[in-house]
Amino acid sequence: MARRKVANPLAFAVLGSLGERPMHPYEISTMLKSRGKGMSIKLNYGSLYSVVGALEKAGFIEAVETVRDGNRPEKTVYAITAAGRAEFDDWLAELLGKPEREFSQLEAGLAYLPAFSPDRVVELLDQRVKGLVAEVEQLEAAHESMTSMKLPRIFWVESEFRLALVQAELTYVRRLARAIRTDGLEGSGFWRQTHQLVEKLGLQPADLLKDPVKYFGEEFPWLQEIPPDAR
Amino acid sequence: MARRKVANPLAFAVLGSLGERPMHPYEISTMLKSRGKGMSIKLNYGSLYSVVGALEKAGFIEAVETVRDGNRPEKTVYAITAAGRAEFDDWLAELLGKPEREFSQLEAGLAYLPAFSPDRVVELLDQRVKGLVAEVEQLEAAHESMTSMKLPRIFWVESEFRLALVQAELTYVRRLARAIRTDGLEGSGFWRQTHQLVEKLGLQPADLLKDPVKYFGEEFPWLQEIPPDAR
DNA sequence: GAACTAATACTCGATTTCGAGTACTTGAGA
DNA sequence: TCTCAAGTACTCGAAATCGAGTATTAGTTC
Numbered sequence: 001m002a003r004r005k006v007a008n009p010l011a012f013a014v015l016g017s018l019g020e021r022p023m024h025p026y027e028i029s030t031m032l033k034s035r036g037k038g039m040s041i042k043l044n045y046g047s048l049y050s051v052v053g054a055l056e057k058a059g060f061i062e063a064v065e066t067v068r069d070g071n072r073p074e075k076t077v078y079a080i081t082a083a084g085r086a087e088f089d090d091w092l093a094e095l096l097g098k099p100e101r102e103f104s105q106l107e108a109g110l111a112y113l114p115a116f117s118p119d120r121v122v123e124l125l126d127q128r129v130k131g132l133v134a135e136v137e138q139l140e141a142a143h144e145s146m147t148s149m150k151l152p153r154i155f156w157v158e159s160e161f162r163l164a165l166v167q168a169e170l171t172y173v174r175r176l177a178r179a180i181r182t183d184g185l186e187g188s189g190f191w192r193q194t195h196q197l198v199e200k201l202g203l204q205p206a207d208l209l210k211d212p213v214k215y216f217g218e219e220f221p222w223l224q225e226i227p228p229d230a231r
Numbered sequence: 232m233a234r235r236k237v238a239n240p241l242a243f244a245v246l247g248s249l250g251e252r253p254m255h256p257y258e259i260s261t262m263l264k265s266r267g268k269g270m271s272i273k274l275n276y277g278s279l280y281s282v283v284g285a286l287e288k289a290g291f292i293e294a295v296e297t298v299r300d301g302n303r304p305e306k307t308v309y310a311i312t313a314a315g316r317a318e319f320d321d322w323l324a325e326l327l328g329k330p331e332r333e334f335s336q337l338e339a340g341l342a343y344l345p346a347f348s349p350d351r352v353v354e355l356l357d358q359r360v361k362g363l364v365a366e367v368e369q370l371e372a373a374h375e376s377m378t379s380m381k382l383p384r385i386f387w388v389e390s391e392f393r394l395a396l397v398q399a400e401l402t403y404v405r406r407l408a409r410a411i412r413t414d415g416l417e418g419s420g421f422w423r424q425t426h427q428l429v430e431k432l433g434l435q436p437a438d439l440l441k442d443p444v445k446y447f448g449e450e451f452p453w454l455q456e457i458p459p460d461a462r
Numbered sequence: 463g464a465a466c467t468a469a470t471a472c473t474c475g476a477t478t479t480c481g482a483g484t485a486c487t488t489g490a491g492a
Numbered sequence: 493t494c495t496c497a498a499g500t501a502c503t504c505g506a507a508a509t510c511g512a513g514t515a516t517t518a519g520t521t522c
Contacts, residue, residue, distance in 0.1 A: 008478075009339045016343045021437035026501045040338040046480050049502065054478090075501070092347060095340030097355035099362045102335055104396070107271040108240045109326030110389035112247045116323060124328040131330045150453035152418025158341035161403050165335070168399030172392055187383025204252065222381035239508075257471045277510050280472070285508090306471070 004091070005058040011051045012095070013041045015060060015080060015088040022064055022079035025052050040158040052078065060084035106169070117195045118180050118188060125177040132170040139163040190220050235322070236289040242282045243326070244272045246291060246311060246319040253295055253310035256283050271389040283309065291315035337400070348426045349411050349419060356408040363401040370394040421451050 004011075017028045025048055032038045055061045061078045080088070106128075113121055139159060146156055153160065179185040197203055197215060208215050212223040235242075248259045256279055263269045286292045292309045311319070337359075344352055370390060377387055384391065410416040428434055428446060439446050443454040 006478095009334065009336065012339055013342075016346060019346065021435065024501085030500090037342045040334065040342045042334050044480060045502070046482090046504085047478080050478070050480095088346070092340055092343055093351075093355055095336050096344075096347075096352065097358040097362075099359055099366060099397075099400075100336045102333075103240065103271065103273050104333055104393075105240065105326050105331045107389045107393060108243055109323055110392055111244075111268045111271045112323055113327075113388060114385060115247060115250065115319070116327075120324075121327065124324055127328040128330055131328075135330060152421065152453065153416050154345060154418035154422055157344060157407060157416075158338045161341055161400075161407075162335075162338060164399050164403040165396065166330075168395050169330075169392075172395040176388060176392075185384050185388075187385035190383065191385055222383065237508095255471085261470090275510060276472070277474085277512090278508080281508070281510095 004087075006051060006054045006060070008047060008051050009041050010043060010047050011055055012088070012091050013037060013043075014048075014051060014055060015084055015091070018061055018078055018080040019085065019088055022077050024067075024075040024077045025049055026075070036156070036159070040162070055084070058083075060087050106173075114191055114194070117199075118192055122177050122180050125173050125180075128173055129170065129177065132166060132173065135166050136163065136170060139166065190216070190223070235318075237282060237285045237291070239278060239282050240272050241274060241278050242286055243319070243322050244268060244274075245279075245282060245286060246315055246322070249292055249309055249311040250316065250319055253308050255298075255306040255308045256280055257306070267387070267390070271393070286315070289314075291318050337404075345422055345425070348430075349423055353408050353411050356404050356411075359404055360401065360408065363397060363404065366397050367394065367401060370397065421447070421454070 013032060014028055017023060017031060023031070029043060029048055032041065032043055056063065059081060061080050061084050063076050064079045066074045066076045139162065142159065143156065180188060183189070193216065194208060197208060212220070216223060244263055245259055248254060248262060254262070260274060260279055263272065263274055287294065287309070290312060292311050292315050294307050295310045297305045297307045370393065373390065374387070411419060424447065425439060428439060443451065447454060
């Protein structure tokens with residue numbers, strides 16, 4: 001069994017919301033949106049209702065009333081239980097105190113950089129830079145507007161943190177693109193040669209690694225030291 | 232239908248691996264591990280086999296032979312197809328070129344900071360700093376060892392990127408903890424008062440927001456300006 | 463050569479996750 | 493007053509995800 005009975009971050013947000021006052025699921029979703037928390041926690045209706053059901057089953061929340069408003073579908077209002085408060089506290093403490101390993105998509109992409117030619121990679125990274133710059137601008141504009149509305153920073157630290165991450169990514173991607181462009185990246189000579197061989201001779205990358213000396217001579221001594229099972 | 236027929240990042244790694252040479256699933260997993268790619272892409276057996284099945288169904292890979300080694304279970308060796316190569320190329324281009332919105336767990340936690348007292352938050356953030364420092368050290372050690380093994384940077388950019396992200400997080404968390412400690416965070420006066428009220432009087436946070444003037448006087452003018460549905 | 467550990471190569475099915483779809487209502491404009 | 497878009501409040505089933513479990517074999521040590 002997973003450490004948490006309901007592990008979806010959305011469940012955490014549900015507990016946090018019901019910690020303020022009882023609500024029905026749809027109300028939770030609109031409240032999260034209006035407070036901008038929907039920006040920091042992935043919200044989707046399918047998950048919302050299943051997560052609410054799971055939380056109820058686990059005893060962290062309970063239905064307190066079902067109201068019918070005119071002819072609309074019934075709304076079930078939920079409240080948090082003592083066990084739910086304990087779970088939320090424990091969860092928040094873990095989220096803040098313990099770094100959790102996360103896998104960014106870019107990391108996966110970078111792991112396969114050599115599959116594209118250096119030129120292609122630079123082109124794509126430049127494209128990414130544009131997207132990231134736009135994101136930074138959006139976040140900064142949002143922060144400015146919140147500042148001018150006098151909403152204290154404490155209510156949007158999560159967005160500030162997000163900005164810090166995006167900026168770090170931007171800085172890294174820019175530096176990497178420049179290094180590739182100027183051949184400043186160790187291994188890029190090998191990289192360029194490989195791509196020329198693959199494109200001109202139609203060889204498979206695996207063949208090149210099987211007999212490196214044949215294709216590259218002695219120019220790249222580290223090549224011969226790669227353990228065979230990593231080729 | 233999702234944009235990609237098989238959307239799991241592991242499927243991307245499978246395509247990337249089979250792009251080098253045909254392999255059987257378990258071999259893919261050991262190869263990813265030995266190259267350290269398992270650090271950048273979440274690898275788990277259950278997903279691996281289901282993803283391989285899905286890729287085959289989608290026509291991106293195909294079984295080329297089943298070998299039996301002694302009395303061990305049969306191994307099915309897969310090879311990438313032309314459609315698979317196209318998918319991989321398209322996918323890699325997207326991963327590199329287009330920033331994808333990702334939700335870090337810390338972001339979710341930060342969104343609920345006011346649920347804990349400032350002191351508690353600082354304590355937890357300090358704890359996190361320790362964990363992050365350990366992570367940075369680990370990564371730096373790994374990079375040093377790869378450098379000394381003469382393995383060119385191009386083969387571990389993903390780890391370099393990861394380090395950049397962790398360092399950014401570390402910097403941000405340190406700054407935030409300091410700001411809270413020194414009351415430098417706007418809104419922290421309000422925050423401390425709220426917690427005193429909630430703890431001493433046993434009130435619900437929602438009650439405080441309903442009639443801010445009663446509990447806080449005119450000290451926090453922005454409080455009155457919060458739209459009612461965001462309370 | 464017996465016993466044990468580590469590695470190999472998967473399987474299974476219970477949860478989780480998702481997002482498109484549905485059905486009603488309200489309000490604004492023509 | 494009719495229409496039409498936007499908002500409200502969910503439902504549903506297909507697909508993904510996971511990680512513990514299983515069964516065999518190779519290697520190591522006493």
